[in-house]
Amino acid sequence: xxxxxxxxxxxxxxxxxxxxxxxxxxxxxxxxxxxxxxxxxxxxxxxxxxxxxxxxxxxxxxxxxxxxxxxxxxxxxxxxxxxxxxxxxxxxxxxxxxxxxxxxxxxxxxxxxxxxxxxxxxxxxxxxxxxxxxxxxxxxxxxxxxxxxxxxxxxxxxxxxxxxxxxxxxxxxxxxxxxxxxxxxxxxxxxxxxxxxxxxxxxxxxxxxxxxxxxxxxxxxxxxxxxxxxxxxxxxxx
Numbered sequence: 001x002x003x004x005x006x007x008x009x010x011x012x013x014x015x016x017x018x019x020x021x022x023x024x025x026x027x028x029x030x031x032x033x034x035x036x037x038x039x040x041x042x043x044x045x046x047x048x049x050x051x052x053x054x055x056x057x058x059x060x061x062x063x064x065x066x067x068x069x070x071x072x073x074x075x076x077x078x079x080x081x082x083x084x085x086x087x088x089x090x091x092x093x094x095x096x097x098x099x100x101x102x103x104x105x106x107x108x109x110x111x112x113x114x115x116x117x118x119x120x121x122x123x124x125x126x127x128x129x130x131x132x133x134x135x136x137x138x139x140x141x142x143x144x145x146x147x148x149x150x151x152x153x154x155x156x157x158x159x160x161x162x163x164x165x166x167x168x169x170x171x172x173x174x175x176x177x178x179x180x181x182x183x184x185x186x187x188x189x190x191x192x193x194x195x196x197x198x199x200x201x202x203x204x205x206x207x208x209x210x211x212x213x214x215x216x217x218x219x220x221x222x223x224x225x226x227x228x229x230x231x232x233x234x235x236x237x238x
Contacts (some may be wrong), residue, residue, distance in 0.1 A: 087168040
């Protein structure tokens with residue numbers, strides 16, 4: 001039987017659901033890890049990105065640091081952190097946060113940089129404070145690019161979170177590593193299929209949100225095209 005079909009049948013087998021090792025449990029773990037990583041990364045990266053985008057300070061440093069972080073081998077980083085904090089969920093969580101920060105940071109400051117400076121000057125001319133300019137002008141207009149950064153980070157985290165089980169962190173990587181260890185290739189493929197489906201679902205949801213957050217009256221570029229049309233966005237969001 002075709003291996004891909006065997007993998008799908010493995011996913012559909014009711015015997016593989018329920019219990020601590022069931023597909024539903026592992027999917028829940030994977031989603032919790034991914035959502036937690038995105039939340040922590042956003043808390044760190046968004047304020048920093050907004051500061052860089054609004055003031056223009058630290059942009060070169062942020063770009064250099066983001067490039068250096070993206071060049072790090074994720075598995076190597078994961079193992080190094082695991083050696084320091086021991087195996088378990090903490091090591092992959094930290095590694096995934098480090099992986100997610102560059103895309104979110106780039107989306108935050110690129111969104112602010114993409115705002116027309118004439119609009120900001122006009123806001124100052126009518127007496128808006130810097131905080132009002134950020135909240136009423138820069139954040140709404142820069143939101144599509146921020147969502148684009150979250151969209152990219154989400155795909156990276158969902159795909160890479162499979163490594164969490166390598167150091168005992170749980171998630172869908174359990175099926176992949178166990179299948180590889182026992183030569184159960186349908187199980188290994190089943191784990192990969194579920195991860196792919198989660199990544200596709202994330203892409204679809206963020207794509208919809210990215211379209212919805214474009215302010216009314218903004219006609220220059222749709223959210224999915226902004227990353228392609230803006231040179232700074234291309235460099236930042238890759």
